[in-house]
Amino acid sequence: MALKKTEQADIKRRYPLYVEIGMVLTLAVLIVAFRLDMSADAPPEFALDEQEVVQMEEIQQTQQIEKPPPPPRPPVPVEVPNDEVLDDVDLDLDVSLDLDDMIDLPPPPPPAEDEEEEPEIFVIVEQSPELIGGLAGLQKKIRYPEIAKKAGVEGRVYLQFVVDEQGNVHDPIVTRGIGAGCDEEAIRAIMDAKFKPGRQRGKAVKVKMSLPITFKLR
Numbered sequence: 001m002a003l004k005k006t007e008q009a010d011i012k013r014r015y016p017l018y019v020e021i022g023m024v025l026t027l028a029v030l031i032v033a034f035r036l037d038m039s040a041d042a043p044p045e046f047a048l049d050e051q052e053v054v055q056m057e058e059i060q061q062t063q064q065i066e067k068p069p070p071p072p073r074p075p076v077p078v079e080v081p082n083d084e085v086l087d088d089v090d091l092d093l094d095v096s097l098d099l100d101d102m103i104d105l106p107p108p109p110p111p112a113e114d115e116e117e118e119p120e121i122f123v124i125v126e127q128s129p130e131l132i133g134g135l136a137g138l139q140k141k142i143r144y145p146e147i148a149k150k151a152g153v154e155g156r157v158y159l160q161f162v163v164d165e166q167g168n169v170h171d172p173i174v175t176r177g178i179g180a181g182c183d184e185e186a187i188r189a190i191m192d193a194k195f196k197p198g199r200q201r202g203k204a205v206k207v208k209m210s211l212p213i214t215f216k217l218r
Contacts, residue, residue, distance in 0.1 A: 121206045121207070122198065122200060123207070125198045125205060126201065128198050129195040129207050132196065133193075139213070141189050141193075142189050142215070144215065145181030145185055148178075148215065152217065154178075155215060156214050157174060157176070157177050157182055157186040158174070158210060159172050159175070159186055160175050160209070162206055162208050163206070164206050166197060167195040167197045169193060174187065178215065190211065
């Protein structure tokens with residue numbers, strides 16, 4: 001036979017009622033809490049201590065000026081006793097000069113011999129030197145070099161030389177040559193030549209001359 005609970009013992013039947021009552025009480029508590037004056041429960045204000053303000057002062061940088069050292073003191077002169085006494089010295093200044101005593105002097109050097117002056121060499125004179133036999137006679141004395149003949153060398157050789165007071169030739173040089181042995185032959189021929197000397201104011205002098213010698217094959 002099944003047992004049945006009584007209405008007082010059956011809690012599940014009253015469970016919805018209990019829930020509704022709890023919700024109403026909770027809502028009432030919330031309404032009362034919101035309407036309370038919360039100003040009395042405001043958090044207390046805390047007074048902050050005033051902070052000390054520190055001011056930074058600018059420190060000026062100082063520069064140390066070096067003073068020059070004082071000048072050294074001058075030395076103090078110290079007296080030195082001078083106990084030395086110089087004896088009086090008699091000076092005999094009477095000097096007699098005997099003119100009779102002659103001083104032996106070395107003999108004067110002999111006069112230098114006059115060096116012979118080198119005669120001047122003229123370029124332009126009143127009377128020029130003349131080639132004895134003429135230029136044609138000089139050309140006949142020319143011996144044509146074999147090398148120049150084989151090479152067919154022709155032309156003029158210009159010579160410069162000095163004719164002295166006797167008509168002789170000195171210091172011949174080639175100012176313009178053609179080579180192949182012709183220059184040497186021209187110097188040989190002019191050295192064998194003879195001139196009438198040049199004259200300046202009626203006197204034979206040295207004269208510098210120039211002369212061409214022609215080399216031409218027949």
